[in-house]
Amino acid sequence: MGEKRRGRGEGSIFKREDGTWCASMTLGVRDGQRRRTYVYGKTRKEVVEKLQALQRDQAAGATFTKLTVKAFLDQWLEQTVKRMNRVRTYDKYAADSANHIIPAIGHHQLAKLTPDHVQAMLNQLEDAKLSHRSIRNVRAVLRAALNRALRFGYVTRNVATLVDVPGEVTFQPEPIDEDPAKHLIAATKGHRFEVLFRFALGLGLRKGEILGLRWEDVDFATATMKITGSLQRQRGKLERSATKTDASVRTIALPPTLLAMLHTHREQQEERRAVADRWTDTGLVFTSSVGTAIEPSDLSRAFKQVLKRAGLPERLRFHDLRHACATMLIVMGVHPRVVMEILGHSQIGTTMNIYAHVLPRVQRDAVTGLDTLFADDTPDDDDAEPSTGDAEGEPDADPE
Structure with a gap:
């Protein structure tokens, strides 16, 4: 039998016949059975450190279980994501989990998942x-899942927050400033989506938000509009659902x-409705020629046509109208919190992170304004009035 040694507060520590050290700690009783966990090391010191780490985790409220990453992700997707998020979000999270996370780290015990495991997955x-965008999304899904695990006491830290996305680059929106925006507006004249494009550029609406806008959300009396939903294609069906956040x-x-x-x-729209052979009343502000919802892909194709007419790069996306709106608001000096709202x-x-590229221009305008405000307006000597000294031509008295 191996030699058994016990130190105060160290649980059971002993040296095994193969020369390695082992420590055990009682986790409690479940279903009438005492539950214990074990740690191993080459030296007694190593085992003591591992055991003390377990004790700290236990004191912090960690729930020790052999639950695997796969089992927890399955549970989290069904019990949390599906109940609290849109169908499209659930489908995306489930796909990232099934295609990327579970094949790489699903077999690991959740409580024993390390930053090295996650970093290796991202590198692969x-x-x-x-x-890079897809890799960031995978990390974001795992980070969200581990945040839930942290709250439930399955883990004591979120290891997904400790890793770096390989080759991560800061997103920079395609710049559309005042002149390209004016060309774009001119190119939309007479287009069937003219008003839609103007709303996207003038209010920074997302594609789904503008396609899901209803007449009941518009208050002509107060000149306001409520954004309450988004039109998205979900599982092959075009549906209006809750907003992104x-x-x-x-x-x-x-x-x-x-x-x-x-x-x-x-x-x-009312005139078209009156003369149309068939019309589907959806209550939407922007519709097809027969009143149905506009397909997002149709809007994207129409936008490419407008870009070509305006002489702008066809790589621009409809979403870049939203970025253009925000950029121009910031350049105009609108407070970032107002832009955020x-x-x-x-x-x-x-x-601030997305539109950091325009801040140098805003900063330059700001300091130029200060320079103008505090500019020295003392006239040059050639233009100065004669001194108002006494009759003998003596200078004015010292101001002291």
């Missing part, structure tokens, strides 16, 4: 030529030009 995804639900003031355009657009960002940090 990069080696497999997965895009709670912060995306917002009320936006309508400027006079857009309000007038919306009045005219409603009248024209218009865009429906949940955190001001999101707004």
Whole structure:
């Protein structure tokens, strides 16, 4: 038998016949059975350190279990994500879990998952030529799952927050400033989506938000509009669902030009409805020629046509109209928190990080304004008035 030694507060520590050291700790009693866990090491000191780490975790409320990463992800997706998120979000999280996370680290015990395991997974995804954006999304899914595990006491830290995404680059939106924006507006004249494009550029709405906008969300009397939902294709069906986040639900003031355009657009829609052979009443502000919802892909194709007419790069996306709106608001000096509320960002940090590329220009305008404010307006000597000394021509007295 191996030699057994016990130190105060160290549980059971003993040296095994093969020369390695082992320690055990009681976790409690479940179903009438005493539960213990074991740690191993080459030296007694190593085992003591591992045991003390377990004791600290236990004191912090950790729930020791042999639950695997796969088992927890399955449980989290069904019990949390499916119940609290949109179908599209659930499908995306489930796909990232099944295709990337579970094959790489699903077999590990959740409580024993380390930053090295996660970093190796992300590196493998990069080696497999997965895009950096997709790798970030995979890390985000795992981070969200481990946050839940942390709250439930399955783990004592979120290891997904401790790793780096390989080759991570900061997103920079495609720049559309004042001149390209004017060319774009001119190119939309007479287009069937003219008003839609103007709303996207003038209010920074997401594609799903603008396609899901309903007449009941518009208040002509107060010149405001509520963003309450988003039109998305989910599992092959075009549906209006909740907004991206709670912060995306917002009320936006309508400027006079857009309000007038919306009045005219409603009248024209009513005229088309009156003469149409068939019309589906969806209550949507922007519809097809027969009243049905506009397919997001159709809108993207129409946007490419407008870009070509405006002489702008066809690599621009419809979403870049949202970025253009925010960029111009920031350059105009609008407070970032107001920009955040218009865009429906949940955190001001999101707004500032995405649009950091325009801050140098804003900073230059700001210091130039200060320079103008505190400019020395003392006239040059050649233009100065003569001294007002006494009759003998003596200078004025010292101001002291």
